[in-house]
Amino acid sequence: MPKHLPKRGTPTIDMTAMCDVAFLLLTFFMLTAKTKPQETVVIDTPSSISQTKLPDAGTLTIMLAPDGKIFVDMTGSHTRKSLIDDMNDRHRMGLTEEEKVKFANSGSFGVPFSRMKQWINMENADRDKISTGIPIDTLDVNKSELAEWIHNARLAQFRMKQDGKVKDEYVMVVKGDKDTPYPAVQKVINTLVDINVNKFNLITNMEGDPNKAEADKKAKEKEKGGG
Numbered sequence: 001m002p003k004h005l006p007k008r009g010t011p012t013i014d015m016t017a018m019c020d021v022a023f024l025l026l027t028f029f030m031l032t033a034k035t036k037p038q039e040t041v042v043i044d045t046p047s048s049i050s051q052t053k054l055p056d057a058g059t060l061t062i063m064l065a066p067d068g069k070i071f072v073d074m075t076g077s078h079t080r081k082s083l084i085d086d087m088n089d090r091h092r093m094g095l096t097e098e099e100k101v102k103f104a105n106s107g108s109f110g111v112p113f114s115r116m117k118q119w120i121n122m123e124n125a126d127r128d129k130i131s132t133g134i135p136i137d138t139l140d141v142n143k144s145e146l147a148e149w150i151h152n153a154r155l156a157q158f159r160m161k162q163d164g165k166v167k168d169e170y171v172m173v174v175k176g177d178k179d180t181p182y183p184a185v186q187k188v189i190n191t192l193v194d195i196n197v198n199k200f201n202l203i204t205n206m207e208g209d210p211n212k213a214e215a216d217k218k219a220k221e222k223e224k225g226g227g
Contacts, residue, residue: 068184069133073108172200
C-alpha cells in the first residue's frame, strides 16, 4: 500500500505581534522623552588639546557670554526644585508651586532675584530680552547673587545625595566664550575661591595635539622603514 505524503508548504512567520511591540515602544519613548530646554545664551568655547571628559549628569555650569554676562545651569530637576524652594523663601520672590516646577524643568538662567518670577513666566524665545546676567560682587561675597546661587545649589545637591535621589555631588564647570573679556572670567574664579570652591573645570573645544600628531607620524615612518 503506497504511503501518503503530507503536503509541504513554505513556512511563514507572523510579524504582526512584533510590529505591535515596535510601535508600542516607539509611542512610549515619544511620550516620555523630554526635550532639552533652549539655551539662553550661545557660547563659542575656545580650543584646547585637553582630552578630559565631563560626566553627562551632575554638573553645575557657570556660563560667560561674549559681553561678560553670567548665566547658570544645573542638572537634576529634584535639585533645582529644592534650590528654588530655598531661594524663594530667602528673597521673597513670590513664586507659586507651578512656577517652581517650571524653574525645575528650565535650562540656564541669568537674571537678578528681582526678575526671576518674570523670567519664569515668559516664553523661552522672549527670556533673553530680560536676561541681563546674574549680578556678581567681588568686593563682598555676601552681596553676590552668583555666589549665593552656587552655594545653595551645592547644598541642594548634597541634600539630594543624602536622600538617595542622586549619586554624586555637583561637578563645577566654567564655560566661557572665546571672546569673553578675561576680567569677567577672573571675577567668576575669584567668586568660586571665596566660597571655597577650589576645584572646577574649564570647558573648551578639543583640537588635535600637535605633539601627539608628530609622534604618530614618526612612529609610522619608523614602521615603514623597519619593514
